[in-house]
Amino acid sequence: GAVVSQHPSWVICKSGTSVKIECRSLDFQATTMFWYRQFPKQSLMLMATSNEGSKATYEQGVEKDKFLINHASLTLSTLTVTSAHPEDSSFYICSARYKGGGEQYFGPGTRLTVT
Amino acid sequence: GENVEQHPSTLSVQEGDSAVIKCTYSDSASNYFPWYKQELGKRPQLIIDIRSNVGEKKDQRIAVTLNKTAKHFSLHITETQPEDSAVYFCAANTGTASKLTFGTGTRLQVTL
Numbered sequence: 183g184a185v186v187s188q189h190p191s192w193v194i195c196k197s198g199t200s201v202k203i204e205c206r207s208l209d210f211q212a213t214t215m216f217w218y219r220q221f222p223k224q225s226l227m228l229m230a231t232s233n234e235g236s237k238a239t240y241e242q243g244v245e246k247d248k249f250l251i252n253h254a255s256l257t258l259s260t261l262t263v264t265s266a267h268p269e270d271s272s273f274y275i276c277s278a279r280y281k282g283g284g285e286q287y288f289g290p291g292t293r294l295t296v297t
Numbered sequence: 298g299e300n301v302e303q304h305p306s307t308l309s310v311q312e313g314d315s316a317v318i319k320c321t322y323s324d325s326a327s328n329y330f331p332w333y334k335q336e337l338g339k340r341p342q343l344i345i346d347i348r349s350n351v352g353e354k355k356d357q358r359i360a361v362t363l364n365k366t367a368k369h370f371s372l373h374i375t376e377t378q379p380e381d382s383a384v385y386f387c388a389a390n391t392g393t394a395s396k397l398t399f400g401t402g403t404r405l406q407v408t409l
Contacts, residue, residue: 228398273338
């Protein structure tokens with residue numbers, strides 16, 4: 183149980199375009215979802231925390247107008263990278279947690295390359 | 298906010314030896330400390346976690362110890378095997394959302 187999927191697994195886009203990444207909890211209801219970014223050989227950095235039906239809480243230094251997060255249902259959260267630039271190229275990983283749970287269940291990640 | 302430091306950044310051990318990775322945290326309110334193993338290009342895998350109401354937890358070859366007073370916790374892997382080679386991250390929770398702050402990672406290499 184506690185499976186989280188992400189789509190797409192990898193994407194290449196041109197500079198200036200927008201990309202949407204989906205994160206789904208397949209067999210549980212995720213009241214909270216988290217979005218992380220991981221650059222090569224670095225740690226996971228939390229970008230934002232989202233709760234179903236409410237606005238996401240962004241970490242300091244993360245532009246909320248650039249990284250749009252929508253947690254529309256208890257099983258789906260989306261991250262849209264708007265006006266992507268090469269420096270946004272990274273590994274984006276989501277995680278999900280059910281209500282009252284401590285453990286976060288991670289998705290497989292999405293590798294974004296902006297050319 | 299929470300700050301988690303992790304040492305060493307790289308660790309090379311011979312197969313069969315033990316490996317120890319140490320982390321310190323800053324937020325005294327943290328009460329959940331997971332450890333993750335991440336292989337290249339893959340998602341982090343939870344290998345063991347500990348809550349602040351216990352001092353030690355063991356699962357086969359893996360153990361974690363927690364010292365709340367000193368605010369540090371450690372991962373111990375015994376009888377290491379080549380398949381243990383990966384990057385290991387510690388983390389600590391913080392805030393009302395219980396979000397995780399990750400350490401900087403330790404690249405473990407187990408040599409034959």
